[in-house]
Amino acid sequence: MRLPTPYRPESDIVSHRLASLAGALDWHAAAAVAKPWVAQVRKHPPPFWAMESLLREYPISSAEGLALMRLAEALLRVPDAETAIALTADQLGRADFEGAADSALARLSSSAIALSKKFLPESDHPPGLMAKLGARTVVAATLRAVQLLGRQFVLGQTIGEAMKEAKSARGRQPQLRFSYDMLGEGARTAADARRYLQSYLDAIDSIAAASSKSGAPVSNDGISIKLSALHPRYEDAQRERVLRELVPSVWQLCQRAADANLNLTIDAEEVDRLELSLDVFEALAAKVAAERPQWQGFGLAMQAYQTRALDLIEHVTAIARRHKLRLMCRLVKGAYWDAEIKRAQELGLPHYPVFTHKHHSDVSYLACARALLAVPDAIYPQFATHNAGTIAAILQMAGSTPFELQRLHGMGEGVYRELMKTTNAPVRVYAPVGQHKDLLAYLVRRLLENGANSSFVNQLGDDHVPMDELLASPLHLTTESTLPLPEWLYGPAPARRNSTGLDLAVETMRAPLLDAYARTVVPAVPTFDASRANSALTVSATSYRQWSKTPVAERAAMLRRAADALQAELPRFCALLVKEAFKTWGDAIAEVREAVDFLRYYADEAERIMQPVALPGPTGESNELRLTARGPWVCISPWNFPLAIFMGQVAAALATGNTVLAKPAEQTPAIALEAVKLMHTAGVPADALQLLHGPGETVGAALVAAPGVAGVVFTGSTQVAKIIHRALAAKDGAIVPLIAETGGINAMLVDSSALPEQVADAVVQSAFRSAGQRCSALRLLCVHEGIADHVIEMIRGAAAELRGGDPSLLATDVGPVIDTEAFDNISRAAQKLGSQHKVLLAPDVPTSASANYIAPSAYEVDAIDSVKSEIFGPVLQIARWSGEPSAVIEHINTLGYGLTLGIQTRIDSRAAALAAQAHVGNIYVNRNIIGAVVGVQPFGGEGLSGTGPKAGGPHYLYRFCAEQTVTINTTAAGGNAALLASP
Secondary structure: OOOOOOOOOHHHHHHHHHHHHOOOOOHHHHHHHHHHHHHHHHHOOOOOOOHHHHHHHOOOOOHHHHHHHHHHHHHHHOOOHHHHHHHHHHHHOOOOHHHOOOOHHHHHHHHHHHHHHHHOOOOOOOOOOHHHHHHHHHHHHHHHHHHHHHHOOOOEOOHHHHHHHHHHHHHHOOOEEEEEEEOOOOOOOHHHHHHHHHHHHHHHHHHHHHOOOOOOHHHOOEEEEOHHHOOOOOOHHHHHHHHHHHHHHHHHHHHHHHHOOOEEEEOOOOHHHHHHHHHHHHHHHHHHHHHOOOOOOEEEEEEOOEOOHHHHHHHHHHHHHHOOOOEEEEEEOOOOHHHHHHHHHHHOOOOOOEOOOHHHHHHHHHHHHHHHHOOOOOEEEEEEOOOHHHHHHHHHHHOOOOOEEEEEOOOOHHHHHHHHHHOOOOEEEEEEEOOHHHOHHHHHHHHHHHHOOOOHHHHHOOOOOOHHHHOOOOOOOOOOOOOOOHHHOOOOOOOOOOOOOOOOOOHHHHHHHHHHHHHOOOOOOOOOOHHHHHHHHHHHHHHHHHHOOOOHHHHHHHHHHHHHHHHHOHHHHHHHHHHHHOOOHHHHHHHHHHHHHHHHHHHHHHHHHOOOEEEOOOOOEEEEEEEEEOOEEEEEOOOOOOOHHHHHHHHHHHHOOOEEEEEOOOOOHHHHHHHHHHHHHOOOOOOOEEEOOOOHHHHHHHHHHOOOOOEEEEEOOHHHHHHHHHHHHHOOOOOOOEEEEOOOOOEEEEOOOOOHHHHHHHHHHHHHHHHHOOOOOOOEEEEEOOOHHHHHHHHHHHHHOOOEOOOOOOOOOEOOOOOHHHHHHHHHHHHHHHHHOEEEEOOOOOOOOOOOOOOOEEEEOOOHHHOOOOOOOOEEEEEEEOOOHHHHHHHHHHOOEEOEEEEEOOOHHHHHHHHHHOOOOEEEEOOOOOOOOOOOOOEOOEEOOEOOOOEOOOOOHHHHEEEEEEEEEHHHHOOOHHHHHOO
């Protein structure tokens, strides 16, 4: 049994959840039970270190709250004092910590955080103690303050410390149980995974040594593990590998826990990993049933904010009964909400996989709680919540069914203090364990999920929120959403619709792609006779006279029809991209979507800019500015984006009333042929859009040289762009415009405040995705010497986990390069680098059976100036730097290219200053540098990287147009009657 798609209408799902609760819950009675708890918490507020107090003092939406969060996630990792000083000044310089209430936290702030803000070099305050203490001492005080805050959310830095704290807490509240969570997730390398595995094994041994083996596992302490920490490629596309490699590792943990009579829970993670988690979970459940049938301590966490939460409970119940087990199931609200929303928007998915209203998640939680309580033979339910109303509702629904409640360490202590005075329900504390520097992901999620204004934890400490409002019933459906569906990301209709994508982690969504691949045959495309270039131009010029007079609204409608048709045929065009251009499936989907976006965007833009504009002038005169088409354009597109760039060029020219002679890359003509057929079917006349396939040296050159060409748009190498430029300049007649987008030595600057895991992800994606065959791909990584060793090692480890070869396989990350010529050129360049510089990642890993496959490689160069030219493949050069980052940008500027630049830093003011200094078209801060989105990140460079204007931007279409001003003397027909008639 597989779960249904997570992308279904939210209102339908919530209606079903509400129906399942009908008659099962009296919310009014539950709220009455919860009110005394809330009243006592407000009367006796939690200590200053509790989450409730922290959020009350420094709401996450405030500058102060944001500064604290960012310091907590970055300052502990910065190795050099200079960057720590800059980071502290940057974050605290925008906050007002002196405004905190008179409390212990405020005193802590005034002794360290506010002190730092007052006396750091970039502050406007008088120097004060700065001369006595110095910036380093003040930063040390701030660091200590951040450590004190971080300590409140980690039970101990080691399992031993944590167990000591747990023992102390249990002395005060004997019914407490603990589930220890060793901080860390998202292993990037095999070494990371081994380290996390050993950490879990050591923790189990430590817990076992201090625990009694008597009693049921549900009554004992336990451990929570994250599967993403135990495998560097824990994702659906790597399913076979994960099941082969991960299940044995987790089984080691299960055996140890079973032998010690402890419980072990697999934590919940992102939606796209849910099916994979269930596959791993069931494989382990089968082993438990076969080898440890008496152990009833195996469990799984479930997220109620997922739209499939009830389906998940049904699925896990079936697993339990199939294997005759009683499973522990922890129900949580969910901790990745913002990431799930962003992913759905970026992928253009039809709906969100999580609820977009908080009270819908509350409804789902209650419905899931009822479902868990209904199957006590299969599931021991554990309810993790800090909401007093939800706790009271669970007590009401449970009756005599066994269950336990859970809270996070550092949160909800006040509510649970009151609860445990009146009930004997067991309470388990979910207790993070780890070094403060590993606190990042956990702390940020806790702050964000509880910092929202609608959060119960946030509102609990706010006396201005009335009791009835705090405990208001969530049992209603909200049909209106302030969050648009991904389709309408750019605004409600009539705004441009976002293209629709697929989630490759969902079997039913990827099935059409695989079916299309099996059916698709790459058609042969006849080569155009270059000697007929002039006649083709004549046909285009004749068609231009009619096409340019077609109203812009009609031209735009044709482009939109083509976009809709392309969207409908996404699987077929993806299959063509995989077969002819050797794209991986993820890249193929993204490219079809980009082509759809180009068609819709340029349709909108043409209608916007091609309306006459009235200009001011003297009385008796009208002045109007118009844009007009230029004539036949030659569009020369590359093989690395044979659909998106091809259709983008063509659509821009057609939308503005020009006709097109389209010369696709000689390696990928079939994709262009099918695109042209689609546009002809949408209404574009055959003579207005001609496909002329052939070698650039003959067909391309003949078209550029033909008389009467109104313009050339080209994407490709800088060398070929210069050849076209010279050919156009040498022609007699009009000066012909050239729009050129070429490559670049694209760099990424990483300072010592950057998060290494984020850097590794961004570098591997930017340098090696698409086999490095993107104009925007990362070629040069400039990393601060203070973190260089660690970052390089992480990049090497992450790159080693990539799978290369046949692009038609879902597991393939890196496909082959486009042809033998490219393979030979890249190989020679890599060999030269290897002979002259330090090899960090050798390309001589086991070779793929796919022709022209080149494994990712990396080399450490002596200096930025050592990088002389672009290598158009999966080859990365790395240089260390020290001193001022502005000097690094100056070196990058002197290379002469200017396409993309990445900046990885936690210092906002530094990022802004470096971006302003760089002569680069596209700058990306704290993310990868590829994947520009139409209308969102207009793409194009300067210098050796192109002429501009930016494709997919609001200025692009102007270059395809001529400007015309029409001035009419209205007084020529007897004077200005309107002026004479005025009083």
